[in-house]
Amino acid sequence: MAESGGRLRRLGLGASRQHLPLAGSAAGAVVLAVLVAGGFDPLEKPAADVAPLVVGEAVDLGPFTVTVERMRVVDELPGVSEGDDDTRVLALVATVTATGTTTEYGAMLSESVALDGVPGVPAEVLPGDTADPDEPVPAGDVYVMADGTRLDAVQPGLEYEVAMVWEQDARAAVPSEARLVLVGRTLRQSSIDRSQEWLDPLPVVAGDIDVTAPSAEPSEPAEEDS
Amino acid sequence: MGGRRVARPPARRLNGLPRQAAFAVLLVAALATGRAVEGLMPVDDETSAPFERTGGVGDRVETRWGDVEVTSVAGSTRISDPYGTVHVTGGVYVVVDWTYTAAGEPQVPAYVALRDTEGRVFRTSVERNPYSSGGAAQPGIPRQVAAAIEVPADAVAGARLVVTLETNPEDHRRDDIAVIDLGLTQDDADAWAASEETVEVAEPADGPEAAS
Amino acid sequence: MRRPGWWRRNRWGLVALPVTLAAALAASSYRVEDYWWLEKPRDLVHAERGEWATFSASQYDRTGDVPFTVRVRLDGVRPAEAPFGEDEPLEPPDGVQAVAVDLTLAAPPDVPLSGCQLVVRDAAGTEYAYQSASPSISQATSPCVPPDARGPELDLFEGIDPDTGPRRPDEWSVSPVVLLPDGVEVAEVLLSWGPPEGLVISAD
Numbered sequence: 247m248a249e250s251g252g253r254l255r256r257l258g259l260g261a262s263r264q265h266l267p268l269a270g271s272a273a274g275a276v277v278l279a280v281l282v283a284g285g286f287d288p289l290e291k292p293a294a295d296v297a298p299l300v301v302g303e304a305v306d307l308g309p310f311t312v313t314v315e316r317m318r319v320v321d322e323l324p325g326v327s328e329g330d331d332d333t334r335v336l337a338l339v340a341t342v343t344a345t346g347t348t349t350e351y352g353a354m355l356s357e358s359v360a361l362d363g364v365p366g367v368p369a370e371v372l373p374g375d376t377a378d379p380d381e382p383v384p385a386g387d388v389y390v391m392a393d394g395t396r397l398d399a400v401q402p403g404l405e406y407e408v409a410m411v412w413e414q415d416a417r418a419a420v421p422s423e424a425r426l427v428l429v430g431r432t433l434r435q436s437s438i439d440r441s442q443e444w445l446d447p448l449p450v451v452a453g454d455i456d457v458t459a460p461s462a463e464p465s466e467p468a469e470e471d472s
Numbered sequence: 473m474g475g476r477r478v479a480r481p482p483a484r485r486l487n488g489l490p491r492q493a494a495f496a497v498l499l500v501a502a503l504a505t506g507r508a509v510e511g512l513m514p515v516d517d518e519t520s521a522p523f524e525r526t527g528g529v530g531d532r533v534e535t536r537w538g539d540v541e542v543t544s545v546a547g548s549t550r551i552s553d554p555y556g557t558v559h560v561t562g563g564v565y566v567v568v569d570w571t572y573t574a575a576g577e578p579q580v581p582a583y584v585a586l587r588d589t590e591g592r593v594f595r596t597s598v599e600r601n602p603y604s605s606g607g608a609a610q611p612g613i614p615r616q617v618a619a620a621i622e623v624p625a626d627a628v629a630g631a632r633l634v635v636t637l638e639t640n641p642e643d644h645r646r647d648d649i650a651v652i653d654l655g656l657t658q659d660d661a662d663a664w665a666a667s668e669e670t671v672e673v674a675e676p677a678d679g680p681e682a683a684s
Numbered sequence: 685m686r687r688p689g690w691w692r693r694n695r696w697g698l699v700a701l702p703v704t705l706a707a708a709l710a711a712s713s714y715r716v717e718d719y720w721w722l723e724k725p726r727d728l729v730h731a732e733r734g735e736w737a738t739f740s741a742s743q744y745d746r747t748g749d750v751p752f753t754v755r756v757r758l759d760g761v762r763p764a765e766a767p768f769g770e771d772e773p774l775e776p777p778d779g780v781q782a783v784a785v786d787l788t789l790a791a792p793p794d795v796p797l798s799g800c801q802l803v804v805r806d807a808a809g810t811e812y813a814y815q816s817a818s819p820s821i822s823q824a825t826s827p828c829v830p831p832d833a834r835g836p837e838l839d840l841f842e843g844i845d846p847d848t849g850p851r852r853p854d855e856w857s858v859s860p861v862v863l864l865p866d867g868v869e870v871a872e873v874l875l876s877w878g879p880p881e882g883l884v885i886s887a888d
Contacts, residue, residue: 349595393560399597403624577811612865679777
């Protein structure tokens, strides 16, 4: 069936006449393979349903259950900010439990609670990274109310009353309200090493919480000063 | 075996399928069966499970990377870490002292955890669950170390101490881990949950136990 | 007519089999380099106590490979009196001895040599490492260079001058201290500026 018309034409003719069923089944196989593998990821993940924040109600974030209690401005918090004129501390009091059967570390907990759009609260930026000023700012640190020490590991089965803290530039106005974003995660197999990990951080709950000014109440967390 | 038997054409039994097609079908079927069996059986978990070297308090538990001997177990709701910072828990702090002797070359057991009877795992951290290995221990020189781990009171009875080299549990596969039954009871749990005595967590030190 | 035998029918397959096996093993051993060859010094130069050994190897930094040559002589292994480069008294715990490894090294002063590991081995091959900080000892970070004139460092960080200290002499002696359990005899001293190369000096 070698005719004139060049190679491309010949290939085209060949495909249309003889190899059509073959090409069809090949395409079918590709589609099937893609479907079996889970299909293509959508370009943008659909935004999860973000529920409104209810103070005093437990929120399941995946690795943790977090109950937001209250938020206040603290002039002094031992080990965090000691009477510093340049910064003040916004402290969110919350109750935290780990849901799983193994220790979850504090970094994930502080990344799970973020402040959105409060002036003068900058994100901690790693060298070489740039901060997006519109992104919610995760808590700088988490302290245990009972002893004022840093909560760097959340043990399963224990309930912790914690203060999550953000430093605010003292030149910015004391907010009367702040928007909190609670970030949830899903336990799934990592595509890199097939281990089970808490991945895919997505906002689960967001809403405003009243901020109590420092003069209104004495600073609460931590009697320990070592 | 089989050398001669191949010559007998099996094609006839397979309803006239061409011999090669039958072979291909059989091959795929064999592979699929193997895959299915592998998926149904816990092959991966079994073959990659760590080797648990078990013992009790006072036993010298031998592993590939050294010996672990738990010397004492205490508990309270308050501890004082090696920097003097006091930590208070709503559960129980279990404080374990043990001696580690490296084998072969300097080694650091970096993974320390308590495992309760339900299988929950409570690991050490830097501040709130203090454990310091003191760096790699020279082989043959016993190192005294201590860890304090906060757990809920219902995790105390029957808890075991787990010690091994790699911090990532994924890397424990096919390696030795020391699993030591701390011999704890519900009475210990109740007493410690009510205790407000501050237990000091010792710094790492070299040498035999008497020296510390 | 008799059919050819099994061996004859499959002769090309049989010829290909060892080649295929070798290729499969080679293809699946891509981690041997990282997890075995580069894990410890394995490409060793051997020397005897009291004689000069010439050791050539390579380190690497921001500029690429940094080949170097250093001459090393093991003068002896003796009970130590003081940690290396520190004034504090040496107080090993019970059952522990401190040995000083007396080495003399020679290299041009512009060669970065501070990043070295020193290990002593007993006759059974058990390894004891030089440690600059442990619960029982605190001494100079590098066992191979004079603590007060370390010479240049590797050029690892942009904007940091790798050579700021005083000039290192052309030939110098060091006495790093290694802690061992009592009764252990040092059989070999192993020096390395990064695996796989290493210099083994017999201490006998």
